[in-house]
Amino acid sequence: MIDVILPAPLLRLARVDNPVSLALEGEATQRHLLDALEARFPALRGTTRDRHSGQRRAYVRFFACNRDLSDASPDAPLPEAVVDGREPFLVVGALSGG
Template identity: 60%
Template sequence: MIRVVLPAHLRMLAQVGLEVELEVTGSPTQRSLLDALEAAYPVLQGTIRDPVRQTRRAFVRFFACEDDLSHESPDAPLPDAVVSGVEPFFVIGAMAGG
């Protein structure tokens, strides 16, 4: 199971706690992980990725294993520690706007 940590606003929308756990088949990537997240919690569709272009929203960032994965290809494999559930995948609302 892959652990995903959501920011507070999205936790409230999805009515979940700090972490959610998701089963992702095949070789997990950002794209397949976010697809699984949106399938489990449809209210999150369009909140992390642009609903039309499916690209990461400008003020959303992805962190894992102390690395910023925001600019990785959405089809790049996720780190092994994330896939194994040792480390969570963080969805972050960027600190902006004062």
């Protein structure tokens, strides 16, 4: 099981609490993880990725194992610690201010 930590607005939208645990079939990649998340919680479709292009939304970042995975290929394997459940996959909304 892979644990996903979502920001509060997405938790409210999906009506769930953190962590969201997902079992993946096949390869453990960002694309497959986000596909599984959106399949389980259809209200989240289009919130982390553009519905048409599949590209990550500009103000959403992905982190795991103290690394920013936002610009990694969506088909790159997730870190082993995420796959075996030792570390969560974090979806983070951008922070701004001045």
